[in-house]
Amino acid sequence: MKWFRHFLLTATAVVAAAVSAADKPVLRIGYSDWPGWTAWEIADKKGFFAKHGVDVKLEWFEYGPQMDAFAVGRIDAAGISNGDAMVLNASGARNIIIMINDYSNGNDKIVGAPGIGSIRELKGRKVGVEIGCLSHMLLMNALAKNGMTEKDVTLVNMPTHQAAQTLASGDVAAIVAWQPNSGAALELVKGSRELYTSADEPGIIYDTLAVSAESLLKHRAEWSKVVAAWYDVIDYLNDPANRDEAMKILAARVGVTPEKYATYMKGTRFLTAGEAMKIFRKADGFGSVYGSSAITDKFFVDNKIYKENVNIPRCIDPSFTRAYLKGRK
Known part of the structure; x- marks a missing residue:
């Protein structure tokens, strides 16, 4: 009977382990x-x-x-x-x-096209941003700190992963994106530059x-x-x-x-x-x-x-x- 008891205990343990694995x-x-x-x-x-x-x-x-x-x-x-x-x-x-x-301590960036040197220079121009995401809010924060509002720019809705291509197209004066997309934009478009980043407002x-x-x-x-x-x-x-x-x-x-x-x-x-x-x-x-x-x-x-x-x-x-x-x- 010892072998049977051992078999029963082993079988019970196997079943319990299987049930536990299934429940996990x-x-x-x-x-x-x-x-x-x-x-x-x-x-x-x-x-x-x-x-x-x-x-x-x-x-x-x-x-x-x-x-x-x-x-x-x-x-x-x-x-x-x-x-x-x-x-x-x-x-x-x-x-x-x-x-x-x-x-974010700088990886979220507003990147200006060649010839754009400040946020104020975006007035009357197009900005590529994924509307409704926090990149949009970063842009609004930057505009407000420079005495501007969203009415001073034209927003172009842009999937963030297309930031580099959007800036390179020449259709916008700046893009807003996070790394690696913001860095890719800076690298692809020679003469582009950071205008504002999340390091300017830690915790945003x-x-x-x-x-x-x-x-x-x-x-x-x-x-x-x-x-x-x-x-x-x-x-x-x-x-x-x-x-x-x-x-x-x-x-x-x-x-x-x-x-x-x-x-x-x-x-x-x-x-x-x-x-x-x-x-x-x-x-x-x-x-x-x-x-x-x-x-x-x-x-x-x-x-x-x-x-x-x-x-x-x-x-x-x-x-x-x-x-x-x-x-x-």
Whole structure:
């Protein structure tokens, strides 16, 4: 009977393991060609998801199509800006920011065509921008700081990944885009120059991980593991010994040289968990993700991107980063 008991226990364990594996969710995360999101590639390639026992499927998109996929539930989470998370919430695609990857510190740029040397010189001219995205808000911020409004320029709706081609066409006096697209425009169009960047208004664009409310409700513990895997990425990036390998991983995903990709990193301010928690505090202004999101929300309503203000506190959950920090003590 001992052999039978052993067989029964073994069979029970196998069945339990199979059931557990079947119950374990596969979390689908969309990511795109911004350095703070492309860095999810490191979590995959270095085994950080596996280390924390979470099953993640990364899905690569252009940024706009990624938002569309997230809105219809094709993916469970997306690397999107805090402002675009508000846009999706306003449209009924309920999502919650659980993590702040970074803030743009120069990678979002207004690039002027040859002969254009300042924002004021754009008056009466055409500007290529993806209308309704935060690039649009960056442009409005730059115009306001120079005593201008949107009425002083003509907006040309442009998919961000076509920024370089749009500037090269000669049809616009400037484009607004983020890396690698802004850098590609500067490189392709000789004589073009930066007119204004996100470094001129730190906190205007926070890059986040936004999770659908449904997935967060069902799989909260698994998303905590994703957050832990991300902070392994931050630790990895902050170790100078990993720099060359990191640039190879990121560059391969985007299709440029490691040397070129290293230039994109300079305008992205990656955040440690401790730094992110300071930004998660509730405060007015661009120094807080709540304040920044409220300013962005007002911008979108004022510019008729959507009609009614979003309930900002419902869209942001700092508890995952807080719990991660508590677990590290």
